[in-house]
Amino acid sequence: MESLKNFVGGEFIAPVNGNYIDNYEPATGKVYCQIPNSDAADVELAVKAAEQAYPIWSGMSNEERSKILVRLSEGIEARMDEFVKAESRDNGKPLSLAAHVDIPRAVSNFHFFATAIIHFASEAHPMTGVGVNYTLRKPLGIVGCISPWNLPLYLFSWKIAPALAAGNCVIAKPSEVTPYTAFLLGEVARDAGMPAGVLNILHGEGGAAGDAIVKHPKIKAISFTGGTKTGEYIARTAAPMFKKLSLELGGKNPNIIFDDCDFKEMMSTTLRSSFANQGQICLCGSRIFVQKGIYEKFKEEFVRKVDATVVSNPEDPNAKLGAMVSKPHLEKVLSYVELAKEEGGTVLTGGTRVELPAPYDGGYYLRPTVIEGLSFDCRTNQEEIFGPVVTITPFETEEEVLMMANSTQYGLSATIWTSDLQRAHRMAEKIDAGIVWINAWLVRDLRTPFGGVKSSGVGREGGWEALRFFTEPKNVFVKY
Numbered sequence: 448m449e450s451l452k453n454f455v456g457g458e459f460i461a462p463v464n465g466n467y468i469d470n471y472e473p474a475t476g477k478v479y480c481q482i483p484n485s486d487a488a489d490v491e492l493a494v495k496a497a498e499q500a501y502p503i504w505s506g507m508s509n510e511e512r513s514k515i516l517v518r519l520s521e522g523i524e525a526r527m528d529e530f531v532k533a534e535s536r537d538n539g540k541p542l543s544l545a546a547h548v549d550i551p552r553a554v555s556n557f558h559f560f561a562t563a564i565i566h567f568a569s570e571a572h573p574m575t576g577v578g579v580n581y582t583l584r585k586p587l588g589i590v591g592c593i594s595p596w597n598l599p600l601y602l603f604s605w606k607i608a609p610a611l612a613a614g615n616c617v618i619a620k621p622s623e624v625t626p627y628t629a630f631l632l633g634e635v636a637r638d639a640g641m642p643a644g645v646l647n648i649l650h651g652e653g654g655a656a657g658d659a660i661v662k663h664p665k666i667k668a669i670s671f672t673g674g675t676k677t678g679e680y681i682a683r684t685a686a687p688m689f690k691k692l693s694l695e696l697g698g699k700n701p702n703i704i705f706d707d708c709d710f711k712e713m714m715s716t717t718l719r720s721s722f723a724n725q726g727q728i729c730l731c732g733s734r735i736f737v738q739k740g741i742y743e744k745f746k747e748e749f750v751r752k753v754d755a756t757v758v759s760n761p762e763d764p765n766a767k768l769g770a771m772v773s774k775p776h777l778e779k780v781l782s783y784v785e786l787a788k789e790e791g792g793t794v795l796t797g798g799t800r801v802e803l804p805a806p807y808d809g810g811y812y813l814r815p816t817v818i819e820g821l822s823f824d825c826r827t828n829q830e831e832i833f834g835p836v837v838t839i840t841p842f843e844t845e846e847e848v849l850m851m852a853n854s855t856q857y858g859l860s861a862t863i864w865t866s867d868l869q870r871a872h873r874m875a876e877k878i879d880a881g882i883v884w885i886n887a888w889l890v891r892d893l894r895t896p897f898g899g900v901k902s903s904g905v906g907r908e909g910g911w912e913a914l915r916f917f918t919e920p921k922n923v924f925v926k927y
């Protein structure tokens with residue numbers, strides 16, 4: 448069985464402690480490779496390699512770094528098929544999703560920041576008759592990037608690309624649940640001519656390798672995407688060390704549908720925003736609020752369409768949903784279906800596992816699930832489930848739906864469906880979210896600020912926001 452290796456100092460090496468953990472294929476439920484169970488000793492090696500590489504990398508011109516990052520982007524593109532298959536196998540997502548979303552986006556992330564850095568500039572603040580202030584923006588040094596399993600290479604590269612473009616050396620850890628494409632990325636970085644030690648990729652569990660990255664005194668910033676509880680722990684650990692922190696955390700996003708929406712477009716997008724990637728996208732709209740005038744029509748058509756949605760093995764071209772990422776996660780999501788019933792909800796469709804024939808009979812498949820009849824403030828409607836489970840709730844007025852939408856601890860994204868322009872702007876302004884889509888979902892422009900409010904995170908990724916995060920401003924005043 449294949450054993451992955453850490454990528455440290457430009458080489459693929461075994462973990463210092465020699466320990467490995469099993470990596471499961473969600474489509475079959477079987478172990479298919481082993482990954483290093485790294486710890487503080489590996490982080491130490493990676494920091495040493497990064498320290499050596501830092502003067503070289505940060506001393507390069509933006510143009511030189513840009514060229515290497517463009518080659519990295521092209522290197523992923525050249526191995527597209529291999530990356531797509533690896534992502535789908537590791538995560539359980541349909542091949543078509545990895546081919547259309549995950550891997551092309553990883554290519555774009557590197558290309559975007561490779562080119563952004565050559566346009567990046569800093570400010571000057573002249574004081575009439577006195578002098579001028581100008582701001583230098585320097586890389587931070589060595590930074591840590593920690594990412595989750597739901598969009599593995601997509602989110603891993605979303606952090607690494609701006610960190611590298613800005614001149615930092617990186618110690619990165621993908622989720623131990625989906626390590627494979629990060630492992631392949633090390634090969635591509637090496638082949639792209641990235642100097643040894645600039646990008647170091649460590650595999651292993653959050654509590655060991657991740658924790659050691661967060662605690663290492665020479666790692667100056669942590670860019671983290673993952674669960675709110677983990678983010679809270681990281682903030683508590685890193686804050687007293689005065690590390691810069693970017694935290695992209697959980698969500699419980701409202702999808703608000705008014706009577707006057709374009710029904711057809713709303714319906715097809717709502718099917719995606721509810722269940723894409725088995726509902727395991729932090730931006731999925733898991734709380735659907737529908738205005739009373741179209742509630743029954745919505746419910747009938749939505750449930751019929753969800754019922755007809757194909758759940759199949761990730762290689763099946765007809766699969767709209769593949770496998771859930773892991774057995775514990777499948778069980779967690781199923782436990783929320785039980786909770787919803789205890790809280791008085793009615794399961795209109797789904798809520799059960801899908802049994803597929805061998806070799807997929809041990810896979811983690813779940814029917815997309817629609818629940819109604821719950822109060823907006825019950826646990827099912829307040830806690831992040833992160834699976835193919837949505838609730839539908841009727842409402843009458845804007846005020847009522849705003850109150851329900853804003854009632855959770857989260858504030859990542861929101862979707863609003865209406866053809867009333869004034870209402871759309873009014874709602875967008877009042878809703879607690881870092882990202883609002885009107886008559887759309889998951890349309891992304893990489894220049895825009897990305898992140899959440901409340902327990903959904905601190906800071907923003909994307910565009911200049913990311914380059915500013917990964918640089919330290921220094922003001923210089925010169926007297927006239």
Ligand code: NAD
Nearest residue numbers: 594595596621622653657658673674677695696697698729
């Ligand atoms: P998670 O918090 O369990 O793990 C995320 C990463 O953190 C993994 O690499 C893990 O190994 C590591 N980690 C765990 N404990 C750690 C510790 N003590 N110290 C350092 N690192 C540690 O999250 P997950 O289950 O992998 O991902 C699902 C969550 O991610 C959901 O809550 C989802 O909403 C969130 N998410 C947020 C966004 C966003 O942009 N806001 C995007 C995708 C996913």
